[in-house]
Amino acid sequence: MAQDDAVHAEGLVKTFGDVKALDGLDLVVPRGQVVGLLGPNGSGKTTTVRILATLLKPTAGQAFVNGYDVTKQSDEVRHSIGLTGQYAAVDEFLTGRENLKMFGDLYHLTPKYVKERSEELLSWFDLVDAADRPAKTYSGGMRRRLDLASSLIAKPSILFLDEPTTGLDPRSRLGLWGVIESLVAEGTTVLLTTQYLEEADKLANDIVVIDHGKVIAHGTAENLKDQIGGDRLEVTLVDPHKMSDAQAALAPIFGSDSLINESNLSGPVSGGSKVLVEAVRALDFAGIEIADLALRRPTLDDVFLSLTGHGAEDETPAPTSSRSRRGRR
Amino acid sequence: MSSTMGTLRTSTPEAMSRPILGWTLHDSLVIARTTILASFRIPEAMFFQLIQPVIFVLLFAYVFGGAIPIPGAEPGSAADASLYRQYLMPGIFGQTVAFAAAASTVGLAEAMQKGIIDRYRALPMSQSAALIGNTFANAIRQIMVLTVLSITGFIVGWRINDGILNAIYAYLLLLLFAYTVTWVGAFIGLSVPNTETANTAGLVWLFPLTFLSNAFVPLDGLPTVLRAFAAYNPISSLVLSTRELFGNPTGYPPGVEPEYWSLQNPVLYTVISCAVVIGIFAPLAIRKYRSASRR
Known part of the structure; x- marks a missing residue:
């Protein structure tokens, strides 16, 4: 009611x-x-x-x-x-x-x-x-x-x-x-x-x-x-320009679902910590230096990205912004 | 402050009983009180609001004064200059209260932009009180402006020549006019998209309105069309009313009647004009307010 x-x-x-x-x-x-x-x-x-x-x-x-x-x-x-x-x-x-x-x-x-x-x-x-x-x-x-x-x-x-x-x-x-x-x-x-x-x-x-x-x-x-699945692997590179190389190197692990964020690369993984080793090997083989590597539960950020295709804090192009609208009719 | 803070203990809110005539008067007074209180916290703004008409007095009295002849004195003579100051002051009074509208325009545009109007509109208060209170506070503020202006006028030689009672009528008429234009200003303030626009939109109509009047020069010198407009401009009737009530020179030689009805009955015409303008702009402004929202 x-x-x-x-x-x-x-x-x-x-x-x-x-x-x-x-x-x-x-x-x-x-x-x-x-x-x-x-x-x-x-x-x-x-x-x-x-x-x-x-x-x-x-x-x-x-x-x-x-x-x-x-x-x-x-x-x-x-x-x-x-x-x-x-x-x-x-x-x-x-x-x-x-x-x-x-x-x-x-x-x-x-x-x-x-x-x-x-x-x-x-x-x-x-x-x-x-x-x-x-x-x-x-x-x-x-x-x-x-x-x-x-x-x-x-x-x-x-x-x-x-x-x-x-x-x-x-x-x-x-x-x-x-x-x-x-x-x-x-x-x-x-x-x-x-x-x-x-x-x-x-x-x-x-x-x-x-x-x-x-x-x-x-x-x-x-x-x-839970809707977007299990753990995600997040990789930060020493040289951010190699992001797409890394994406290619990790394709066997991530499939096509990896995302390039501002400073890192992330994607869904399964298999727990074993996957860390695989990722290190793959990147090492491709000659890409790793600054940081982490396995984590999805955050709402990931939920957001997967639901909307863009981040929560992105400015969407006008004119859908209700706040910049005058809203006075 | 932290999440370990205690609970809020105060008992259920106690509401006042509803006045017979509703909450509008109560809420308007709350808004007027806080608006006036707030304006005392901005002495700089107050200072400039006071200094502007004072500058006008000095400018007109000493720069333009000699160039504008007033019937009844030899042009260019000392008597003429003194007569012009007597003639000028009611004009400055009229112009000053007319410019009260601009403060209201800017004030409301700012309140809108800062989300304060949204805040008011989400309260269970009277929906017209924010505007009534605001216009009321603006008119009250003019009392102070008129006081400073009167003292300045007195220093440059302006006098009240027709008794204190008529002078009080003159001041009341000026305040009524200030209150009236404040509603126009409020409507403009709620209609413009931002405060930057409000700054100019609030003033732009006031310059032609105050200068196309008898505030600074007698109407005789104007071309016929402009003269008719100026004669029916309520600022002219306001200024002529106050000239008569203060016993200052009216700009007409003794025994000569103004040619327009509005100036033959200046007090009546001024009061009618104020009633009509409030009757139009108060409902318009309140309607704007009700659908207004932050921009």
Whole structure:
């Protein structure tokens, strides 16, 4: 039943002029779960979140958030959600505390509650010392934390996080992951979009891979990895120019499925560590020096490559990019 | 901060009870309050907003002043220069409040680009409050600008000659006008694709509008077609109203009536114009806002 899920979307279509940003997208986020929406730039992630957050109207299809129809009951939807976008949308001239107060007031919460909740969020997000400084003096990580804290002021049961860690340094990213995990532990439902596979792998129970506005795969991280098979062998060469020679030399092992990445060559293998020896021999025979050789489980990156034919962080050519679109019709 | 942090303990959110007339007023005031608060945090921006009209006063009073004759004094005489400053100040007031629109254009284009409008639109707040609050804050900011401008005017010889009550009416009319053009500015700010465009689009219409008026020169010197346009330009009626209310020279010799209805009834025409412009641009801007999204 659509109304029981935190998010339930069916056949979402969104066109901007003659560009189809969403092409019949289905999405279910069960209550209390973290679903990661994974896709390259322009695949429709942000458009999906924007429709669910009532910022855009779908061209076709329907969506329910917390049981409310996003187009007909948008006010109820807005009461149920918190939204943190790709850009820390806090007022940079207001202090941390003032930002929280503003959002609390706009959620129509009592001043007493806003005060209590703000103090709690400030200390939880480690912003107490910076609470009375204008947000423009904050680091990128602090702004994101303030942004997230602002979304949490009314304790929404459903949180939309649109690329919450894009542009953050690794330490801030880890910090934010910790926060998100704690929120989930408290029962918040999270829909997370990301282009970082590691992030989806770490946070999401369930991963929905989309490309060109459609769901192309769906499952747990393990399910998805299993879909593309077993171990992969990764070879890094001393001389990267010999990549295609290496590919030819390793053809008996890899077959035709090997991939040349930026700095290495990888392909599916079977037979465990025996294959390492075979690969060393083959490359040595071809006179190619090896810098590094590793056998590993597939990552979501591999899943991504095999599903979409391109990497997660590739820029797909315009005009399918929903973010560069004006999206205002 | 780490994943070992404690749980959030605060009890269920306590909501305020809904006001009889809905949330629009409450939300607008929240936005206005924070907008004004934020503008105090940017003293540089405030400084330049104040310094620009002051420069105009000095420029017109001392550079152009001698070249523009005002009926009632010998051209080029000291009396003429002093009369021109009396004549000039209401023009500068009018021009300044008209330019309040540009601040609104840039402000909203920026809020859009930074995702702040998206953020507001995903909140269960009144959907028109962000704009009402913003335009309101912009008009309030003009109080400060008008104060600085009045002091500058006083220094160069401008005076309030017709009583404090009429002067208050004049200031209120100026603020109404500022509020009105702010809606036009808001509509433009929500319509342009980015802040760079907003910077020029916000200003480009204001130059012809303010200069094709009686703000700096009497209308008599203009060709007939331009004169008719200038006469029905609400800036002309605003400026003439404030000249009359401040008891400054109107640019018409004693006993001579302006030839256009709008200038025979300048206060009425100004108020009607403001009502019509708000009536058109407020709904347009709010409609834009509702379908607006980050660009």
